[in-house]
Amino acid sequence: KAHLSITGGYEVYNIDQWEAGRLLSDICGHFSTAVKQNEIKVWYQPQVNYRTGEIIGAEALCRWNHEKLGWLSPGQFIPMLEQTGLIYDLDCLVWEIVCKDIHRWNEQGFKRSISVNLSRFDIEKNKNISNHFKNLIEKYDIEPSQLRIEITESAYADDNELLLETTAQLQDIGFEVEMDDFGSGYSSLNMLTEIPVDGIKLDYVFLKNTKNFEKSKIVVKHILQMLRNLKYKYIAEGVETKEHADFLISIDCERMQGFYFYKPMPVEEFEILDFDNINNRPH
């Protein structure tokens, strides 16, 4: 099935490594054409409640179906778009597509909540980004609770006034703000007392650490205890195996996202899933 490898698909496009490298280095130059040619897609990765067996939402993740390179994953173009400020154009497009999808699902009688990623460069580009989100949900007649906004831990790490203000403004409108990749940086614990987010996404570094998984388990268990006492919502990402999922349940973490359940998928696949029973998922 349509899961991407980090190398993209250029082998099948019959261009050589040199040409592929040249095209990748000019990814920004090709971006506006790509938008016009409808090459930017939004894929959805379901988030589950492992205890109840339901799909509780999804994260919107962008993909680029490049005319010559084939499918590209965010790691291949987002850093470059961030350097040039084009990330804001990408993100506005992604958010617009997501809101359009949510609107369509609402019309069909399915109230769904979707998480979107916000880059700290977006906030530099538009200092009043909360207003942008407010206009979006008005335009598509969706509730603020239907859009969760993920901001990566590292963005908060350098004490960014504007980011803190933006977080508060988004929350005032009614959006939930989640700190993404929690635990991947070095100042995580201190941030828990300072950052006014609603939820925490636990980075998959803890689960990936198979060599010291027994020690990792102790760390995760106590982090969750802390998150509960501090009244944060939380979800674990990067859940790849049944062992991961069963462990998380055993320490009272029931919200999960990861390849064990679902990989990111095109909207046509996502919207026909059985949201009430993850055991009916296609394999």
Ligand code: C2E
């Ligand atoms: P993220 O926000 O932390 O998103 C989760 C990433 O983990 C996704 O990678 C997802 O495919 C991957 N993932 C999910 N489950 C598993 C698992 O079980 N195992 C492993 N190894 N990986 C898993 P993806 O789609 O390649 O995106 C990478 C990053 O690019 C995202 O990390 C996010 O920071 C950024 N990104 C993706 N889409 C957007 C976007 O539309 N806008 C912005 N600003 N950033 C985006």
Ligand code: MG
């Ligand atoms: Mg994210």
Ligand code: MG
């Ligand atoms: Mg993450």
Ligand code: MG
């Ligand atoms: Mg991550």
